[in-house]
Amino acid sequence: MKRLISISLRLIISGVLLFLLFREHDLIAEIAPRFREMLTNWHWVLGGLLFVFLCLLLTAVRWHILLRGFAPGLPFGVVMRAEVVSAFFNISSLGVVGGDAYKIMSLSRRLPGKTMPVGVSLVIDHLTGLVAVALLFAACIWAKASSWPQFGPNVRVLVTGYSMYVGGALVGLLLTWFSLRPDILTWGRRTFPRTFGLPMFETMIGKMAKMHGVFTLLWKRAFASMLVSIGMHVAFFMSFYCGLRAVGGQAPVLDVLTAMPIVDAAASLPLSVSGLGVRERTFEALLAGIAGVPDAVGVSASLAGWLFSLCWGLFGGLLFLRARSAEPAHQEAVAT
Template identity: 70%
Template sequence: MKRFLSITLRLVISGVLLALLFREHDLIADIAPRLGALVTNWPWTVAGITFVFLSQVLTALRWWIILRGQVPDLPFLVLLRTEIISAFFNISSVGVVGGDAYKIMSLSRRLPGQAMPVSVSIVLDHLTGLISVAVLFTVCMMVRASHWHEIGHDLRMLITGYAMYVGVALLGLLAGWVSFTPALLAWGRRTFPRTMGSPRLERVIERLTRVHEVAALLWKRTLSAMVVSTGMHASFFMCFYCGLRAVGGAAPVLDVLTAMPIVDAAASLPVSISGLGVRERTFEALLAGLARVPEAVGVSASLAGWLFSLFWGVIGGVMFLRARHAAITAPEAQCA
């Protein structure tokens, strides 16, 4: 019941946000013609779809680098296929939890008894992603620091708020790293035996301790994964630049790369379906403030970038259904 209410609420929020957007920027007069330009400006459309695929390849590579330290014989193409199919669940579910759940279930069936390494690798994969996007955002802000005074007050507040959010997240990550060292955990169990000994907390501590151990043991792989992750985020963000050009807009690449970490963070909040509505409003505000992009163009560009991701989500759905059909028909063929 609670899950049903959560999904219903997110559907309502996405619907309301999109309705307000299309009321402000007429869907037929302002948005549809620009989305129709995706066909006319097909080179940019193809480039955007290609950048999304490149980001999926790099995401699979990042995950493979971490996971291969625990499961050496796992082929890269298996993870790439899993990553593409998970894109379908990310779009069709209410958040990235759907994609992660599919990854765990898919590899757990392929690797019996390896559910813990798979889960740990996904947690570590997301943590490297957090660090790399923070690095990318910091570099972009440093490059365009001389233009800071040109940004409006509201936009400066939004960027500052995101910078504080990332800073607090990184400090929390550092505190968590220190907290899960064996010596500090042993002290905590001695000092707070009842709290630290509760079954639910013990399971959480066990998993996070495992993440700490893997990161400490495979630190070279973790650093390599961070480098790959930076390229992955840049590739994904570039698909929205291609979307902007495909709908007839224009802005410096640096401005799009500066805006996209904030847009991506807003879209990942669990308040809407696949970030719809939230992503468009945030992208619209940031591109208008950073590069004077007309608001209707910003909304259209954001929708174009989402459509590029949707393309690979549909491909992943087809791959999933075909694999499922093959798994069902194989036993029937054996019986015959």
């Protein structure tokens, strides 16, 4: 019941936001002509699709670097396939199984008894992405520092809020790492024996110790995956730059790279279906305030960038359905 309510709310929020957007910027008169320009600017459409594929490829490389820390023989093709199929689950966020859940289940089948390391490696994978996007955003803001007085009040609020969010997340990450150290956990057991001796806390401490152990094993690989993450984020953000050019808009690449971390964070909030509506409104506000892009062009560009990811998500869905249809035949062959 709770899941049904959550899905219904997301559908309603996305529907309302898109309705308001298309009411403010006429779908037929302002948005549709921009999409027709994608036929003329087909090379930018191709570039957007290639950048999304590059993003998926680098995401798989990033996770594969971590997975090989405890599964050296794991083929890269298995991780790449899981990444592409997970894109299918990520484009809707309606199903019970999300992209991360699918990746954990898919790899756990290949690596029996290693569900915990697989899950922890995926957590580390996302954390390296967080550090990478924070570094990328900081570099872009530093490069745009001279233009700060020209930013509108809405842009300043979004940039300041995102900076506080990322900064707080990094501080929380450091505190978590410190608190999970074995000597800190041992001190907690010794200082608070009654509290830490409770079954609930004992189980929790055991899981945290395992997570810390996996991270300690993979920290060098985590650094390498962070470097890959920078390229991955640049590729994803460039797909939206291609979307902007595909619908006939123009803006400096640096402006798009500066806006996209905030846009991506807003779209990832569990408020709408695949970020629809939230992404477009944020992209519109930031590109208008930073680069002076007309509002209708910003909305069209955001939708175009999302369509590039949608195409690869649908391709991942075809791979998933093909694998599901092949399983019964394989099981019958084994039985005979």
